Amino acid sequence: MSLIVIVDDRVTNRNIFAKLAASIEEDVTVQTFGDPDEALVWLEAQSPDLVITDYKMPQMDGAEFIRRFRELPSSVDVPVVVITVYEERSFRLRALEAGATDFLHSPVDHHEFITRARNLLKLHKQQVLLASRASTLERELENSERSRERALRDSRERLAQVIDTLPVMISAAGYDGRLLFVNAYQIAFAGVDPSNVIGENVAGIFGDDHGARSHSLDRMVFETGKPLPSYEEEIVDRHGEAHVFVTTKSPLKDASEVVAGVLTSSLDITARKRTEGHLRHLAHHDPLTDLPNRTLLRERMRRLIARARRGDQPFALHLLDLDGFKAVNDLLGHSTGDRFIKTVGERLRNAIRPDDTLARLGGDEFAILQSQVNSTEDIEEFARRILETVSETSDFEDSGLRTTASIGIAIHPDDGLDGEDLLKNADLAMYRAKAEQGNHFCFYAADMQARARNEALLDGELRRASENNEFVLYYQPQVDLASGEIVGAEALLRWNRPGVGIVGPGVFLPRAEENGLIVPINEWVLREACREAKSWQRMGLRPVRVGVNLSPVQFRKRRMPLLIAQILGETGLDPNRLDLELTESIVVGDFDAVAQDLQQLLDLGVHISIDDFGTGYSSLSYVKKFPVDRLKIDQSFVRNLTTDGNDAAIIRAIVTLGHSLNLSVVAEGVETAEQLARLRAEGCDEVQGYYFGRPMPAADFIAMLRQDPPLAATA
Ligand code: C2E
Ligand code: MG
Ligand code: MG
Numbered sequence: 001m002s003l004i005v006i007v008d009d010r011v012t013n014r015n016i017f018a019k020l021a022a023s024i025e026e027d028v029t030v031q032t033f034g035d036p037d038e039a040l041v042w043l044e045a046q047s048p049d050l051v052i053t054d055y056k057m058p059q060m061d062g063a064e065f066i067r068r069f070r071e072l073p074s075s076v077d078v079p080v081v082v083i084t085v086y087e088e089r090s091f092r093l094r095a096l097e098a099g100a101t102d103f104l105h106s107p108v109d110h111h112e113f114i115t116r117a118r119n120l121l122k123l124h125k126q127q128v129l130l131a132s133r134a135s136t137l138e139r140e141l142e143n144s145e146r147s148r149e150r151a152l153r154d155s156r157e158r159l160a161q162v163i164d165t166l167p168v169m170i171s172a173a174g175y176d177g178r179l180l181f182v183n184a185y186q187i188a189f190a191g192v193d194p195s196n197v198i199g200e201n202v203a204g205i206f207g208d209d210h211g212a213r214s215h216s217l218d219r220m221v222f223e224t225g226k227p228l229p230s231y232e233e234e235i236v237d238r239h240g241e242a243h244v245f246v247t248t249k250s251p252l253k254d255a256s257e258v259v260a261g262v263l264t265s266s267l268d269i270t271a272r273k274r275t276e277g278h279l280r281h282l283a284h285h286d287p288l289t290d291l292p293n294r295t296l297l298r299e300r301m302r303r304l305i306a307r308a309r310r311g312d313q314p315f316a317l318h319l320l321d322l323d324g325f326k327a328v329n330d331l332l333g334h335s336t337g338d339r340f341i342k343t344v345g346e347r348l349r350n351a352i353r354p355d356d357t358l359a360r361l362g363g364d365e366f367a368i369l370q371s372q373v374n375s376t377e378d379i380e381e382f383a384r385r386i387l388e389t390v391s392e393t394s395d396f397e398d399s400g401l402r403t404t405a406s407i408g409i410a411i412h413p414d415d416g417l418d419g420e421d422l423l424k425n426a427d428l429a430m431y432r433a434k435a436e437q438g439n440h441f442c443f444y445a446a447d448m449q450a451r452a453r454n455e456a457l458l459d460g461e462l463r464r465a466s467e468n469n470e471f472v473l474y475y476q477p478q479v480d481l482a483s484g485e486i487v488g489a490e491a492l493l494r495w496n497r498p499g500v501g502i503v504g505p506g507v508f509l510p511r512a513e514e515n516g517l518i519v520p521i522n523e524w525v526l527r528e529a530c531r532e533a534k535s536w537q538r539m540g541l542r543p544v545r546v547g548v549n550l551s552p553v554q555f556r557k558r559r560m561p562l563l564i565a566q567i568l569g570e571t572g573l574d575p576n577r578l579d580l581e582l583t584e585s586i587v588v589g590d591f592d593a594v595a596q597d598l599q600q601l602l603d604l605g606v607h608i609s610i611d612d613f614g615t616g617y618s619s620l621s622y623v624k625k626f627p628v629d630r631l632k633i634d635q636s637f638v639r640n641l642t643t644d645g646n647d648a649a650i651i652r653a654i655v656t657l658g659h660s661l662n663l664s665v666v667a668e669g670v671e672t673a674e675q676l677a678r679l680r681a682e683g684c685d686e687v688q689g690y691y692f693g694r695p696m697p698a699a700d701f702i703a704m705l706r707q708d709p710p711l712a713a714t715a
Contacts, residue, residue: 002121003046006032007039007065008054008083017052020110024118036065040072047074049124050117052104055084055095063091067098076227077127079120083108085306090645099229107302111283115276123230123246169245169266172252175222177202177215180261191238210235218262221251225259235266243270286360288338289345297359297367301419304371305412316379317410318368318386319426320348323438324403325364332399340396340403351389367426373411374510376452383407383441391439404439406430415444459515461497462508466521470496473528474695477704478547478666478688481680486705488545488579490688491529492695493521509551518551523563525549530571530578532698537577541705547579549611552586561600568604575605581632583611599627609666614654624661631658635669638689642674648682655683 004021008014014032021030031048033039036059043051051069055062062082069075079101084091092103102120104113137155163170169186173179182197182205192205202218203211213233221228227250234242245266252261284296292300304315322344329337341364348358348366357369370382390405408430416422425444433442465471471493478488495503512518526548533546550560568575580601586594598608609630610623614637623631633654637647651667658665667679670689679687693704 001027001029002049002125003029003031004050004052004117004121005039005043005046005048006030006052007034007036007057008032009034009057009059010054013054013083017108017113020113021050021052021117024114024121036060040065040068043069043075044072048078050121051078051080052117053080053082055082055086055091062100063094063098066095066100070099070229076229077124077131079124080229081116081120088644088646089649093645096231101229101231107299109280109283109299112276112280115279119272167268169268170264172261172263173202173215173218174261175219177211177218179205186266189235189237207236214264217249218264221249221262222259225251225253227251232269233266243268244273245269286362289342289360291345291349291366292357292359294359294361297357297361297369298419300357300369301412301422304369305418314373314414315412316370316373316382317412317422317426318370318383318441319361319408319410319423319430320366320368320386320390320405321407321430321434322364322390322403322405323434324401327401328396328399328403331401332397336397336399340393343396344390344393344403347389347393348386351385367423375455375514377455377514379409379411379443380441383409387439387441406433406436406438407441408433408444409441410444455511455514458508458511459517462512462515462517465495465497466517466524470498471521471524472496472502473525473532473698475532475546475698475701476688476695477693477701478545478686479692480686481684486542486544486692487686488547489701490547490549490581490695491525491532492549493525494695513551513553516553516557519554519557522549522551522554526564526567527571530567530573533577534571534573536702536705537574539702541702543577544705545577545579545607546573547581547609549581550586552583555582555586555594555597560597561604564601564606565604568606576607579607579609579630581609581611582628584613595625595627602627602629612668614650623657623663628663630664630666632666632668632688633684635689638667638669638675638679639671641678642672648678651679651682651684659683 002025004024006014006017006021008017011034014034018030018032022028031042033042036053036057053062053065057065060068062084066080066082069078069080080099081102081104082095082100083104083106084095085106086092087105092100095103102116104116164184166183167185168183169189170181170183171179171186172181178199178201179197182194184194187194187197190206197205201211202215205211206214210233217228227248230246230248232244232246234244236242246269247264247266249262249264251259252263254260284293284299285291286293301317325337325340328340332340341360345358345360345366348368352358352368352370355371357371359367359369361367368386370379373379373382386407387405390403394402394404396403408426408428410416410422410426410429412422415425429442429444433440436442472495473491474494475489475491477486478490479485480487493505493509495505495508497503509518512521529546529548533544536544554560564578564580568578601608607630608628609632610626610628611632612634613623613631614634631654633651637650637654640647641651642648655665664685665683666686666688667684668688670676670679670687670691672691675689676687676691693701696704
């Protein structure tokens with residue numbers, strides 16, 4: 001008989017979780033609470049086997065609830081699962097510190113809920129059983145004063161044997177992190193020499209990562225004198241293979257109740273994790289094509305919608321239905337039909353980007369989530385590519401059949417705020433596309449033409465702006481943290497738009513990249529910035545670099561090293577004073593060609609920075625292969641630096657990585673003295689941001705350079 005307690009302020013959640021919990025095994029009693037305070041009062045007199053709690057509740061949050069629950073007698077071994085929408089490490093750390101055992105991500109996947117809860121229940125029961133066996137043994141020992149000595153000796157020997165043969169890693173360490181005991185299983189796992197282990201440092205024997213984590217958690221046990229609730233961790237064995245363990249740590253007390261060491265035991269649950277992963281995969285994928293199914297599509301949409309609220313780009317849902325599929329099935333039979341669907345799935349998968357999601361909804365219906373869309377044209381081009389991909393499967397297995405598709409498109413947020421609305425509206429659009437005799441796509445919204453018209457107007461205006469020299473450059477100072485001096489300026493493009501005034505690049509840059517005007521515009525930027533910097537040199541001002549942003553589009557269309565060499569020659573600027581800023585997206589396409597261009601640029605003597613570093617993916621690994629000499633940490637990490645531990649950790653990682661590769665690290669978007677102090681402490685080399693100066697016309701920047709002493713604020 002198990003007792004499961006559920007705490008959640010929303011009654012629907014309580015009902016769903018209670019139902020799921022009741023289905024875990026026979027003989028489960030479920031007790032639910034809407035108010036964590038009430039739950040705590042009730043729990044004082046109870047011993048539950050599992051507690052499941054929401055994180056965000058009006059009365060107190062999940063971490064506070066767990067902390068107070070852990071203060072109750074006999075709550076120590078009870079597993080507690082926290083349900084949270086937050087994926088940030090800081091929330092998880094707070095909950096872990098309060099004593100959480102595990103997490104479930106909200107919205108909760110029912111299957112995952114049941115497996116997790118069942119495993120934790122089992123683990124807890126085993127712990128209870130072990131504890132009761134131990135106390136029986138203790139009682140027996142106490143019964144006979146005479147046999148006690150002998151029994152103790154025997155049981156110690158037996159215990160030592162048992163400990164050595166258990167398939168569990170067991171070790172003990174002292175306050176200074178030196179090992180007091182290690183069992184045979186752990187010695188074999190780590191592949192170390194048993195005679196060298198006792199008295200050694202944990203990190204020395206078990207590697208820096210595992211050792212350092214273990215030592216700092218041991219310190220917590222020493223300080224509180226209490227066991228830590230069990231937690232999952234990944235440990236790499238001597239063959240370099242990662243295993244998942246569930247680890248517990250408890251104090252070893254001497255006769256006078258002083259903590260003399262910490263006992264650590266870790267149970268290998270890799271196989272269980274793998275099974276869980278496999279089951280999860282089955283629940284989320286279509287068996288025929290192994291593509292995500294409707295459930296996973298909905299989940300991905302929920303995530304994209306959550307991200308969009310934080311100001312990300314819109315995304316498009318393409319609902320696709322094959323036009324000729326019935327004929328394939330009827331004429332060639334179902335097994336050919338299945339092969340055909342699989343082939344279409346594979347081709348579509350190759351046609352989309354890694355960030356997009358392709359799902360099979362059943363029958364001949366697929367859905368594609370197109371993330372990161374900048375314009376209507378992006379979406380149209382994508383839909384056209386998909387139609388083409390499908391028609392390439394015509395004459396499947398020499399059938400002579402022509403196969404096409406109809407696509408309905410709904411855009412978030414314009415055509416629906418949630419996944420259901422988007423699916424419904426994309427479906428309506430799809431039927432309109434079908435009515436056009438197939439091989440056609442339709443948008444749900446009717447005002448697509450208006451959108452396109454506005455874009456065309458802006459295109460025209462930009463072309464004129466380029467001819468009439470309506471662009472200007474503003475300069476933003478970059479400051480060296482060690483000396484406090486201005487060492488550079490980033491040139492930032494502005495448009496002096498007739499009838500409007502100065503506008504920033506956000507308004508027109510995406511269009512210029514789209515219609516190709518970015519190439520001549522950015523060429524002007526390069527020339528103008530180099531000319532300006534050369535004039536600073538002539539004026540005898542302090543030597544400073546000028547930073548110029550390059551567009552990935554430009555990089556793809558022009559031989560950059562040639563262009564740069566030419567402009568340097570024309571303007572007479574020392575190459576060392578030019579810093580080219582590139583974003584990670586330039587590598588999309590031909591990695592080797594880009595790397596070669598960059599190397600040639602470095603050979604010219606110019607600097608190369610990766611801009612907005614940390615926002616692209618795989619950045620940390622590929623930067624090692626890239627010939628660049630500076631990293632610019634994106635301002636989004638600086639913004640919450642002093643409040644979000646996660647961002648601070650990312651910045652630390654970027655600085656460490658950069659310095660280990662001999663790159664200098666620049667932080668952008670520094671607005672406050674606190675951020676500045678933190679960046680200095682993390683070891684950044686240079687900073688840029690409103691704190692030192694907003695982007696300003698060249699004349700103002702020159703005045704700033706002339707100022708002496710340079711920047712008192714940074715001293
Ligand atoms: P970026 O290269 O990351 O430039 C930094 C942006 O952050 C600039 O926005 C700057 O005004 C802003 N900024 C600087 N310090 C702070 C601060 O303390 N707080 C805040 N909130 N913002 C700060 P801007 O000028 O609007 O430029 C936006 C982006 O447009 C640039 O980002 C760059 O990617 C692009 N861009 C600007 N000029 C050019 C150009 O000539 N060519 C190309 N291809 N792109 C450009
Ligand atoms: Mg930049
Ligand atoms: Mg940037």
